[in-house]
Amino acid sequence: MTVKQLSLPELVDACRDLGIGNVGLWREPVRSYGLDATAKLVRDAGLTVTTLCRGGFLTAIDPAERAAALADNRRAVDEAATLGTDTLVLVSGGLPAGSKDLRGARERIADALAELGPYAERHGVRLAVEPLHPMFASDRCVVSTLAQALNLAERFPAHQVGVTVDTYHIWWDDTAPAQIARAGADGRIHTFQLADWTTPLPEGVLNGRGQIGDGAIDMREWQGYVEAAGYTGPIEVELFNDALWARDGREVLAETARRFVEHTA
Numbered sequence: 001m002t003v004k005q006l007s008l009p010e011l012v013d014a015c016r017d018l019g020i021g022n023v024g025l026w027r028e029p030v031r032s033y034g035l036d037a038t039a040k041l042v043r044d045a046g047l048t049v050t051t052l053c054r055g056g057f058l059t060a061i062d063p064a065e066r067a068a069a070l071a072d073n074r075r076a077v078d079e080a081a082t083l084g085t086d087t088l089v090l091v092s093g094g095l096p097a098g099s100k101d102l103r104g105a106r107e108r109i110a111d112a113l114a115e116l117g118p119y120a121e122r123h124g125v126r127l128a129v130e131p132l133h134p135m136f137a138s139d140r141c142v143v144s145t146l147a148q149a150l151n152l153a154e155r156f157p158a159h160q161v162g163v164t165v166d167t168y169h170i171w172w173d174d175t176a177p178a179q180i181a182r183a184g185a186d187g188r189i190h191t192f193q194l195a196d197w198t199t200p201l202p203e204g205v206l207n208g209r210g211q212i213g214d215g216a217i218d219m220r221e222w223q224g225y226v227e228a229a230g231y232t233g234p235i236e237v238e239l240f241n242d243a244l245w246a247r248d249g250r251e252v253l254a255e256t257a258r259r260f261v262e263h264t265a
Helices: 008-018 027-033 035-044 063-083 102-122 146-153 176-185 219-228 249-263
Strands: 022-026 048-056 087-091 126-129 161-166 189-194 235-237
Touching (some): 008 027, 008 249, 022 035, 027 035, 035 063, 048 189, 063 102, 126 189, 176 219, 189 219, 235 249
Parallel strands (some): 126 161, 189 235
């Protein structure tokens, strides 16, 4: 998503040229290019798919909408397995239209995880609940903190449900380091993502993630927390940024790789 202006073949070529061996994929470009074709493309290039993003949006009250969401998440699990990744990132969903019941929405997420967790396990896939910054609670994700994400995940085995640690969404929370330790103690850190916090935020706020090093977040500090918690997996960079998308994608990818080296241990 950081370089969504690149086609999948262009992305694969750029990764190969830059010596990048891991890639996190999003479902929309995979679907457009073709699931089996994408799996072959990355496999032939020697790339490892770290995660697939995203499943989730599990807060619907209407039975038909709930059934459709569960079916879509089962498809997402199938897609992750085909791509060879063991991690599906979940953005849980916002409040249904007309609802103000945050607790009820979170309980519906738990109910959905009870169905999806065993299905994912059978396909060799883990679910990674991602807390999003509270500014997204109404429309995108009622899970706003790592503590809330872990309260959901810990109802299920760690090999079924864990969490995503994303600097952009948790850097403001002074309880997050302790929650990272809590997640690590139980083997529930399923992926770790970097993006910087820059202001002012753009209209709509969704595409406001800053390039590493341009904002307020100390990436080494957060890397230290997850490593101290026992995490040894890949580190992803995930930037939603209109200015970056307007630039040459290979240039952005090369810049991002340089910034990653500069701002991590």
